[in-house]
Structure formats: C-alpha cells, structure tokens
Amino acid sequence: MDRMGQFGDDEFRSPKLDELWAEYRSLSPDPDASANFMPNLWQKIEARRVDPVSIFRRFAKICVLGTVAVILIFALSISRIQYEPTFSSNYVDALDAAHAGDYVEVADAL
Numbered sequence: 177m178d179r180m181g182q183f184g185d186d187e188f189r190s191p192k193l194d195e196l197w198a199e200y201r202s203l204s205p206d207p208d209a210s211a212n213f214m215p216n217l218w219q220k221i222e223a224r225r226v227d228p229v230s231i232f233r234r235f236a237k238i239c240v241l242g243t244v245a246v247i248l249i250f251a252l253s254i255s256r257i258q259y260e261p262t263f264s265s266n267y268v269d270a271l272d273a274a275h276a277g278d279y280v281e282v283a284d285a286l
Contacts (some may be wrong), residue, residue: 207213265273
C-alpha cells in the first residue's frame with residue numbers, strides 16, 4: 177500500500193509548515209529561465225574552479241624569482257667585498273725590497 181495514500185493531505189498540512197515554506201520561497205530566488213542559464217552557470221562554476229596547473233606555474237615563478245634574488249645578493253656582496261691579498265709580492269720581491277740598498281753599496285765599492 178502506498179504510504180501517502182494512508183494519510184490525507186490535511187494531516188500533513190499545518191499553518192507552521194505553510195509559513196516555513198512561504199519564508200523559504202521568499203528567501204530563495206527563482207532560477208533564470210532564459211536560454212543562457214546553463215552556459216552562464218558553467219561560466220560561474222569554471223570561474224570558481226582552481227586550475228592545478230596555475231598553482232604549479234605560480235610556484236615555479238616564485239622559485240625563479242627567489243633564485244634570481246639570491247644570485248643578485250651574492251653577486252653584489254662578492255663585488256663589494258674584494259679582499260686585497262695579504263702579500264702583494266712573492267718571496268724574491270720581498271727580499272729584493274728589503275736589501276735594495278745592499279746592491280747599491282756593492283756597486284759603489286767596486
């Protein structure tokens with residue numbers, strides 16, 4: 177037997193329920209009845225959808241920009257910090273500079 181057939185329509189109707197349905201109808205707008213309803217709906221759905229490729233593309237751009245920034249920082253810091261060598265001459269040049277006057281004296285003595 178059909179369940180709905182057991183009860184009359186009056187048993188399911190109550191003023192409280194009618195008020196609830198009326199409030200529901202007033203709060204929910206009627207859908208668009210034009211021919212562009214489905215294309216417009218799909219455009220809204222596609223606009224909200226997040227493309228996974230765009231997430232990876234954005235991550236790759238961030239990584240590339242970070243790498244470029246690090247390289248620039250290293251390049252600028254290396255170019256600014258140029259240490260002069262502690263010894264600008266070799267051992268023979270240092271001995272020659274220390275004893276430069278000796279050769280002159282020897283040449284004058286001959």
